[in-house]
Every structure is written in C-alpha cells, then in structure tokens.
Amino acid sequence: xxxxxxxxxxxxxxxxxxxxxxxxxISLKPIAEPYVEVIDEVLQFEDHExxxxxxxxxxxxxxxxxxxxxxxxxxxxxxxxxxxxxxxETAKINAPLYYGDGKSELAKGIGTFEGAYLPGQGRTILxxxxxxxxxxxxxxxxxxDQIHIETTYGNYVYTIVNTKIADADDESAYxxxxxxxxxxxxxxxxxxxxxxxxxxxxYAKYISGPKIFL
Amino acid sequence: xxxxxxxxxxxxxLSILIAFSxxxxxxxxxxxxxxxxxxxxxxxxxxxLQHSDYIETxxxxxxxxxxxxGKDSGFSSDFFMTIASKDNVECDILNSFEKLYNNEDEDxxxxxxxxxxxxxxxxxxxxxxxxxxxxxxxxxxxxxxCGQIYASHTSIPCNAQxxxxxxMEKNFFGVYVLIGLTxxxxxxxxxxxxxxxxxxxxxxxxxxxxxxxxxxxSLILTSSKIFNVEGNIPISNIVFxxxxxxxxxxxxxxxxxxxxxxxxxxxxxxxxxxxxxxxYGQKNKQxxxxxxx
Numbered sequence: 001x002x003x004x005x006x007x008x009x010x011x012x013x014x015x016x017x018x019x020x021x022x023x024x025x026i027s028l029k030p031i032a033e034p035y036v037e038v039i040d041e042v043l044q045f046e047d048h049e050x051x052x053x054x055x056x057x058x059x060x061x062x063x064x065x066x067x068x069x070x071x072x073x074x075x076x077x078x079x080x081x082x083x084x085x086x087x088x089e090t091a092k093i094n095a096p097l098y099y100g101d102g103k104s105e106l107a108k109g110i111g112t113f114e115g116a117y118l119p120g121q122g123r124t125i126l127x128x129x130x131x132x133x134x135x136x137x138x139x140x141x142x143x144x145d146q147i148h149i150e151t152t153y154g155n156y157v158y159t160i161v162n163t164k165i166a167d168a169d170d171e172s173a174y175x176x177x178x179x180x181x182x183x184x185x186x187x188x189x190x191x192x193x194x195x196x197x198x199x200x201x202x203y204a205k206y207i208s209g210p211k212i213f214l
Numbered sequence: 215x216x217x218x219x220x221x222x223x224x225x226x227x228l229s230i231l232i233a234f235s236x237x238x239x240x241x242x243x244x245x246x247x248x249x250x251x252x253x254x255x256x257x258x259x260x261x262x263l264q265h266s267d268y269i270e271t272x273x274x275x276x277x278x279x280x281x282x283x284g285k286d287s288g289f290s291s292d293f294f295m296t297i298a299s300k301d302n303v304e305c306d307i308l309n310s311f312e313k314l315y316n317n318e319d320e321d322x323x324x325x326x327x328x329x330x331x332x333x334x335x336x337x338x339x340x341x342x343x344x345x346x347x348x349x350x351x352x353x354x355x356x357x358x359x360c361g362q363i364y365a366s367h368t369s370i371p372c373n374a375q376x377x378x379x380x381x382m383e384k385n386f387f388g389v390y391v392l393i394g395l396t397x398x399x400x401x402x403x404x405x406x407x408x409x410x411x412x413x414x415x416x417x418x419x420x421x422x423x424x425x426x427x428x429x430x431x432s433l434i435l436t437s438s439k440i441f442n443v444e445g446n447i448p449i450s451n452i453v454f455x456x457x458x459x460x461x462x463x464x465x466x467x468x469x470x471x472x473x474x475x476x477x478x479x480x481x482x483x484x485x486x487x488x489x490x491x492x493x494y495g496q497k498n499k500q501x502x503x504x505x506x507x
Contacts, residue, residue: 012230012425013429020237
C-alpha cells in the first residue's frame, strides 16, 4: 500500500514536471524567439568604421583652416562648383559632376544632392541629370556595369546592382540613411519624355576609392 | 490500480487534471514574478551594471575611439584620456537607464560637446595655435563627432522600443498576476471540494504539485548549465555580452532560491502526509478493533 502511494506520488510528480516544462517551453518560445533573433543586431554601438579610416594629409588638420582630403584638396567642395566627373562606359555617359542639383548645375552637367553625401563619406550619394541631356543613355546601363566618379579629392568606382522605375515622390526609391557607401543615379523616365513624374533609378554599390572623414 | 469505480475514477482524473493546471499556474506565476523583479526592475539592472564591467569597458571604448581620433587630428595621444573618465561615463549610463525605466526621453543636450570644444580651444591656444573661424569650425565638427561617440556608448540602443516593452510589462503585469492568482485560488477550492473527505488524497496531490514544480525548475536550471546557455548568449558585442551574462547568473540564482523554497514546502507536505497517514492508520486500527469486538 505504502509502495503504491509512493509510486503514484513519484509518477504524478514526473508527469507534472515533463508535461509542465514542455508546455512552458512551447508557450514561451514564440514570445522569446523574435527578441533572441534580433538581440545581436540591436545591441550594437553606432558604427564608427569611418573613424578608423580617416586619412589626413596633415597631422594638425584640425588646426588648419581647411580640412584636407587625401590629396590635400579642400573638402567638402563649394556648393554649385564642379568637383569631378562621372562616366559609365556602357551607357556612353561622360559628364562633369557638380555639387548641387539645381537648374544651374543640371544645365552644365550631372548634379549631386547636397542633402545626401559625397563619394568617400560611406553613405548614400544621390546624383541626377536630365534625361534629354547627359543621362539619355542611362537605360543602357546594366547590372554589373561600373560607374566611375573622379573627384578633386579621389577616384571612385561603383558597380550597378539594380535599376528601378518609380514615381519622383516615391521615398522608398532612395534610402539616404543607409550606412554604407552607395550611389543612386536617377533621371526622368521615359528617356524621351519631357517633365514626367516618373524617374529611372540606377543603384550602385561601392567598389573602391579613398574614405573621407565624415 | 489507482482507480476503483467510475465516479471515483472521474473524481481522481479531475483532481489530477486540476492539480496539473495548478502546477502550471504556479510555475507560470513564478516565472512572471522573477522576470518582473529582474529584467524589468530598474534596481536589478543598475546593480548589475555597477557590479559588471559594463561601465568600465564602455569608458575604455570611448577613450580608445577618441584616442584614435586624437592621433590623426593633431592632439597628443593622452589628451582624450581625460575626457571620458569612468565617473562621468557611469553617471551618464546610469542616467540613461533611469530615464529608460521612468519612460522619459533621452537627454540629447550639447553640454558634452560644448565642454569638449572648450577643451579643444584650450589645448590649441596652449600649444600656440591660432583659433581662426575655420579652425573653430573644424573643432566644432570634431567635438560633434566625439559627442556622437560618447552618446552612442552612454545611451541605450533601441531606446524607444525597449521603453515601450517596459511600459507594456508594467501595464499588464498586474492583470496577469491577478488572473493567475484568481485561477490558482479557483483550482485549489475545486481540489479541496472534490477531496474534502480525503485529506491524505489532497495532500498527495499538493505534494505532486510542488514536487512537479521542483523537478521542472531543477530540469531547467540543470539543462541550462549542461548546454552552457551562459556561454552561448547570442550577443557579439563584448560589452553587452558580459552584462547579459551577469544578469543571467542573477536570474539563475533567483530561480534556485524559488526551487529551494518549493523544496521546503514539498518536505513539509511530505512530513504532514506521513503524520496524516499515521493518524489515519491508527483511527482505522481502532475502528477495526471496535468492529471485531
């Protein structure tokens, strides 16, 4: 009798333990799993890679009147000034590059949006031109083709990874907060249309070029 | 056989089911209480921050980053060592956690950058540099960058999301506990009603409940040691990983304390059961003697 009671207590205890643990596990796992998956991404300090790759010609650069880039040229360029050129061989695009994307800059060449970044800064560079002008051949640029940007402070190469047609107001077409160097080149679409609300976007990733202090 | 006739079988089956549910609720409530008193408790987090190497490692990382900056920008290598002292960093980190748990916005004042700029100008003038407008601009930019480094190490990543989680837990904790305790009370009342004439049967079920809880927590704690959960925490950043390990150890200890308490209750119930069995056994003996007489 005593043995039976002992066996029944042990049996019930083990049954409660195994079934209880199993139920707790399957009920808590879906709650905890999403947090476990993202925890490593979340718990990071802000990326300061750029910081490791500062490249100053002069040791006392901060006590000079200008910040110098790798070739000792003043950075950033003056707004509205020409600071380089851009070419894509396959699309037969070869144009001067200006800092700014107003009427004046686009009339003379390809413009760089001042609200984004410049080549070498490790972020998004937003470049545009008129479809009837320097970028009329942009549709011929294919994935894998290279975009060359030669600046007063260094030469950069990017590879096209994607193209897209989107509305000019479509904010999902460009990510200015991306924390890696990339180029977004866009023009009006269709290529033979005048004053169209649609844009043709070309996305390129960084291949080479000197990094600049942000 | 444990079960003899139909109505007795149904009562026993129901008792076992309710006892199992009670065991589950006790385990669930215990887990919720521990999580509430640890991860969602400001004092627990602050205590572990101070006892782990989190603050010291953060201060060291800030100084290292600033020292690299110093080397390339014309400052002597030890200039930035004085900027981020352990006390300043500790104060700012604890302040960030205080605001997190009080659901307050992070303070992004420019005090640190202004202080830095002042030190840069002082360094420059003491070393014979002329602080022109261009130089002043450069130093402001440098101070801003250093401020970003400092802020990123002293603030909490994904602050808004974690605050929302803490607020949600604060709002729902009481509800969950109330529901859990109500259900627990309800289960115990039903268990008592079903077994009101069999105190030893009720005691046996209570023993099984606490033994089951003890075994479950023992299984969880032992397997977490065997599978080295502490060493396999999926965080690559060494600062956060060490802090997480410290918190994990403390939580593990909390569960161990609960396990010991449950074990004590289990032992007391067993003693009570043995006492009941002896008293019940003696009463039956006396009844038998009376009947035979």
